[in-house]
Amino acid sequence: MRYSGSEWALSNVDLDIAEGEFVSIVGPSGCGKSTLLKLISGLELPSAGHVAVRGRRVDRPLSGIGFMFQRDALLPWATVAENIEVGLECGGYPKSQFDSRIDELLGLTGLQRFRNAFPRQLSGGMRQRVALARILAYAPDIYLMDEPFGALDAQTKVVMGQELMTIWSRAAHKSVVFVTHDIEEAVSLSDRVVVMGGRPGRIRTEYRIDLERPRDAREVRRQPRFHRYVDAIWNDIMSENLGGGAEPAASAVMGTH
Template sequence: MSAAMGATGPSPKLAFEGITLDYPGLRVLDGIDLSLADGEFLAIVGPSGCGKSTLLRLASGLLDPTGGRVLLDGKPVSGPPPGVGFMFQRDTLMPWADVRRNVEVGLVLGGTPTRERPARLAELLALVGLTDFAGHRPAQLSGGMRQRVALARLLAYAPDIYLLDEPFGALDAQTKITMGRELLRIWSQRRRSVVFVTHDIEEAVTLADRVVVMAPRPGRVRSIHRVDLPRPRDPRSLRADARFREICAAIWNHIVEEEPAHD
């Protein structure tokens, strides 16, 4: 499946074409050209403030670019399109509803028939380890648990394309690896397209087909790294893999690289 390997063929799932985004007195993104193949897992890394979240908001149609265009399935994005699943950096759970209800909303929006919902709901709660917390409201949960609820809701919705903004940022190292493994398992079964923003390089290399490194002020693409590690990947054993370490080191060098000195 060449598309899954990150080849950007004639009709990418998602494309940023010459994207510029300005706020008054501030150029946030400058000339972003980037595309995501159907079924590809793309990770985006870069320092805080380089425009990663802004890029995802553009892809989700919540924000319009100042210049250039964003294409989803070849069509310009305007307003949140159906089939796009977004997970924000800060969770957007319904505070008055319990965990069960928050996840169920994803099933309803995703069109799961009513009689299939209870079984699917139980499966998703077990998947994210929240079976015992089904009756709790978000305020009664830790940040990591709320992220897992948001992930379960997104999986319930089963979008065509996942736009994930540091989805595991509030998780401890152990849970992060478990969730990463689950995400890979689900992704490999259904081959949806994923854009995964993170500032964790090892996480990016573990998960993605390609890793995009962004540079700040203004935000732009500094380099793109293909991750030629075989799948399925086991996050734990990868850590000792020489090729894994080599790719991480290359990405790290691009992130810390100084701007060339002016003459």
Template sequence: MGSPHALELLGITCTFAAPGGGPSYTAVADTTLRVAAGEFVSVVGPTGCGKSTLLNVGAGLLVPSAGEVRVFGEPLRGLNRRAGYMFQTEALLPWRSALDNVMLGLQYRGVPDAQARAQAQDWLARVGLAGFGDRYPHQLSGGMRKRTALAQTLALDPDIILMDEPFSALDIQTRQLMEDEVLELWAAKKKAVLFITHDLDEAIAMSDRVVVLSAGPATRPMGEFSIDLARPRNVAEVRSTPRFIELHTQIWDVLREEVLKGYQQQLKRAA
């Protein structure tokens, strides 16, 4: 019987050598994080606490100093080929059209061009960009580029979706539209999602579970909260419900002290 967990980060420690032979820096220490198949998990924490480091470990882009990564019960060796990664920064190739960008991963996998084109057109339509396939990234708005990146990630039909603050650069209206679109697409196939965000409201509105990380260095989970809000959800509407406000208060009580610690550490480094 397969593992009920799509992704397991078990006892992960990530230590980096300092340039010039200075003292090493431990970004993440003895952290265990699990995401069940079909579960939407968000990770929140102070700036610089190692959230993206954990995501890179789960993607197989970074080998931890200690600990183990398991994907559906099997040890991860190399890149996590069952995961799709949606980055915070733009990852679209400027010389390729929206359609060609969405096709790219499929072509790398050896999908014939005609089939890759048909799948890419279908995914562009699903994210509301039917008819925009011939536009280049510079001809698209920020929200449209994010939709293209989302289509590019989902076109590969990954079993695990890794998202690193994908909507942080968008205005609030576009961001809420994108959040609702992601939830609608996620509900259709129920992939495992590990979602990194600074926005506690976003984390609660979208997730089944929210994990709070401590301030770095040597970050670790400080709290874990089950989000029992009914689905389907509209991210704007759910934020005004009494249960959302109650959950926000509970999680912020844990997160607030860590954010203050992180802020003080930033001031010390800047001094």
């Protein structure tokens, strides 16, 4: 992928995501994570190569995909409830149940008191929670989430991650591609963590996360295996930052287990 007039943002990216899989993408700033999500969604089209979703080549923005942008894209003139309603409308939810579903989603995201507030009256983390409620309202087949919890405090992040896992595990065949800078978050949530490197953006290593499900977001963080994954991925990213591109031999071996 090459944006006009610039160097390759992504090159030689080959990634298969299974139906129902939860995949996280980590990697240094500027390595092309957001670009990759935009390519999957059809918001950007590749300058070379192709993207296919369920066997169909992506040549325009797809429906059935929920995109949670790195910067929240709430409607500034609409209240919290109205922003969530957009998700319900897009998802074809019956109108008669809008109110009760909005209540449920406000409860889930801890926003009950802000039902009639406008985005400008909310903190960054609260706006992210509205965006999360909206994507859950939409209930797409594929969730593309670009640092969805980046503005949340550490505790809320773990709680939201747990909610997302619960919702994802209840709904069969929903795939999630989740971009994050938080390695622990990536390991705790995912079936697979993809480590990207930069210049041009590419996939360095993939780690299959062999931790039992259902997972408890806090309990899983106590397992030695969890920390081995986190360490390996951490070292992998650090070696990219320091050395620029040396292949991470030890962690690649771990990634195959």
